[in-house]
Amino acid sequence: MYIVTAEEMYEIDRYAIEHGGIDGRILMENAGRAIAERLIKQEAGSQAAAVIVGSGNNGGDGFVIARYLLQSGFRVKVYQLASNQKITGDALYHKQLFINQQGLIEDNVDAEMLQDDLPNYHFVVDAILGIGVKGEIRSSIRPFIDLLNKSDKKVISVDIPSGLPANEGIDKDIAVKADFTYVVESPKQSLFTEWGAPYYGEWEVVPIGIPEQAYSNHSSLKRWGKQAFVSTFPKRDTYSHKGSHGKGAVIGGQRTMPGSVTLTASAALKSGAGLLTIATVEDNIPIIASKCTEAMYQVLEDRDGVITKNHTDLFKAFDGLAIGMGMGRDEVTANFSQKLIQALDMPMVIDADGLHHLKPILNTVSERNHPIIITPHFGEMAMLTGYTIDEMKRKPFSIAKEFADQYQLYVVLKGKFTIITSPYGDQIVNDTGNAGLAKGGTGDVLSGILLAMIMQNQSTMAALGNACYIHGLSAEMRVKSGENTEIDLLASDVIDGLSNVFRTLSDV
Ligand SMILES: NC(=O)C1=CN([C@@H]2O[C@H](COP(=O)(O)OP(=O)(O)OC[C@H]3O[C@@H](n4cnc5c(N)ncnc54)[C@H](OP(=O)(O)O)[C@@H]3O)[C@@H](O)[C@H]2O)[C@@H](O)CC1
Numbered sequence: 016m017y018i019v020t021a022e023e024m025y026e027i028d029r030y031a032i033e034h035g036g037i038d039g040r041i042l043m044e045n046a047g048r049a050i051a052e053r054l055i056k057q058e059a060g061s062q063a064a065a066v067i068v069g070s071g072n073n074g075g076d077g078f079v080i081a082r083y084l085l086q087s088g089f090r091v092k093v094y095q096l097a098s099n100q101k102i103t104g105d106a107l108y109h110k111q112l113f114i115n116q117q118g119l120i121e122d123n124v125d126a127e128m129l130q131d132d133l134p135n136y137h138f139v140v141d142a143i144l145g146i147g148v149k150g151e152i153r154s155s156i157r158p159f160i161d162l163l164n165k166s167d168k169k170v171i172s173v174d175i176p177s178g179l180p181a182n183e184g185i186d187k188d189i190a191v192k193a194d195f196t197y198v199v200e201s202p203k204q205s206l207f208t209e210w211g212a213p214y215y216g217e218w219e220v221v222p223i224g225i226p227e228q229a230y231s232n233h234s235s236l237k238r239w240g241k242q243a244f245v246s247t248f249p250k251r252d253t254y255s256h257k258g259s260h261g262k263g264a265v266i267g268g269q270r271t272m273p274g275s276v277t278l279t280a281s282a283a284l285k286s287g288a289g290l291l292t293i294a295t296v297e298d299n300i301p302i303i304a305s306k307c308t309e310a311m312y313q314v315l316e317d318r319d320g321v322i323t324k325n326h327t328d329l330f331k332a333f334d335g336l337a338i339g340m341g342m343g344r345d346e347v348t349a350n351f352s353q354k355l356i357q358a359l360d361m362p363m364v365i366d367a368d369g370l371h372h373l374k375p376i377l378n379t380v381s382e383r384n385h386p387i388i389i390t391p392h393f394g395e396m397a398m399l400t401g402y403t404i405d406e407m408k409r410k411p412f413s414i415a416k417e418f419a420d421q422y423q424l425y426v427v428l429k430g431k432f433t434i435i436t437s438p439y440g441d442q443i444v445n446d447t448g449n450a451g452l453a454k455g456g457t458g459d460v461l462s463g464i465l466l467a468m469i470m471q472n473q474s475t476m477a478a479l480g481n482a483c484y485i486h487g488l489s490a491e492m493r494v495k496s497g498e499n500t501e502i503d504l505l506a507s508d509v510i511d512g513l514s515n516v517f518r519t520l521s522d523v
């Protein structure tokens with residue numbers, strides 16, 4: 016599923032009208048009817064609805080919804096927050112259809128009047144502002160948004176909670192806090208940002224008949240989901256052997272952190288890696304071996320448990336590497352991982368301490384044949400880019416894109432919404448997962464799954480999307496099944512949950 020900015024949505028819309036020959040009035044009809052049909056089911060038993068419309072096409076959708084609710088026997092009134100002259104084009108056409116069916120419209124509405132009327136309704140449809148909102152919300156509209164936010168009525172927003180921008184990076188001044196949002200055709204960027212998502216409440220996308228080809232060249236951002244997993248994850252070949260599924264190495268784990276590499280290696284094996292070697296300090300090996308019997312070992316030289324050095328040649332024969340988990344930030348360790356990163360040209364996942372080691376040599380990695388995948392959380396991304404965490408959270412899509420392009424890396428920016436960016440500018444959002452994942456070790460698990468996935472036969476972006484998707488899904492399924500709560504979920508539970516994830520996804 017594509018995710019769009021406001022500009023992209025308008026372009027896609029224009030393409031559908033110009034090349035698909037679909038009239039804008041039909042798109043509006045489709046949007047309003049699709050939402051009304053769902054509302055009629057969702058609000059069965061409700062008899063009265065207030066539909067609040069603004070002057071743009073979002074308001075036009077509101078008129079269509081009002082007409083269908085009226086036809087289904089709801090008591091409906093439209094509150095029009097703009098003068099009659101401001102309603103034009105497609106919105107005016109649908110306003111007239113509503114009037115033709117004896118629909119009631121209140122214009123010249125003030126917020127006090129609406130406040131007095133609200134107790135008469137079971138729910139409110141918010142069609143005040145859509146993706147056309149620009150700048151600060153005008154004083155003529157503000158009181159209505161405040162009123163809806165204070166009221167205890169259920170508010171259902173059309174396309175986007177009114178006042179919220181569609182794009183990242185724009186200051187939200189004030190916006191409707193919806194209970195439910197029916198998103199028209201494609202989710203907008205702000206739905207996948209930490210600051211925007213809470214305004215939407217629950218949400219559902221309603222298709223309005225825009226042909227798929229309208230999206231090509233007009234959107235580079237996709238939401239990853241079950242369908243994407245099923246269509247890209249390679250089936251296991253009956254005649255395959257352990258060498259067919261990737262021979263990976265996990266490099267890290269100073270003496271104080273044996274758990275990190277254990278989790279990464281176990282997750283990689285559980286996600287289908289064929290052979291796995293853990294390269295770590297000698298003292299860690301008996302501890303790790305008792306937890307992950309399937310792995311092999313490569314001893315890294317150490318001084319008092321701190322990784323010092325090794326020959327990079329030892330790692331030449333691997334299909335993929337994961338570097339940095341529990342590795343420590345000692346200078347001598349950093350020198351070793353910098354040598355590894357520079358000397359070895361194979362797919363590699365760099366996480367945790369490895370990101371700190373990578374920073375000084377970023378300028379040297381862009382000419383490689385094989386991908387480097389970095390997996391920072393927002394704090395680590397701030398360290399790498401120089402942006403503050405606040406700036407990162409406001410513009411995660413563009414900052415990730417800028418960084419991936421500058422250093423020709425794949426960036427897996429981890430958060431409630433994980434944003435995966437290729438060096439070519441394609442982006443994927445993964446939103447599986449839950450609050451149980453906010454715990455030490457879950458990042459190590461993700462690195463292991465990523466390592467396994469990049470060694471399977473799928474494109475790098477599909478591998479990264481699939482890894483993030485199943486990592487989050489495992490956490491969700493563990494909690495839904497009652498095996499864990501979000502409080503007691505451990506990184507190792509996420510690994511255990513992968514069996515159920517693969518079983519479920521292979522049944523699709
Ligand atoms: N995508 C699709 O395919 C389809 C999309 N559709 C729908 O169209 C919607 C987009 O419609 P849109 O472009 O008319 O903009 P919209 O959001 O209604 O707002 C524009 C109005 O807001 C006003 N206004 C602006 N800023 C403001 C502010 N700060 N404070 C106060 N007011 C402000 C501005 O006023 P003006 O500047 O003109 O005075 C203007 O009148 C989209 O979200 C979806 O619902 C469907 O119909 C089917 C096809």
Ligand SMILES: [K+]
Nearest residue numbers: 144173175177
């Ligand atoms: K709206």
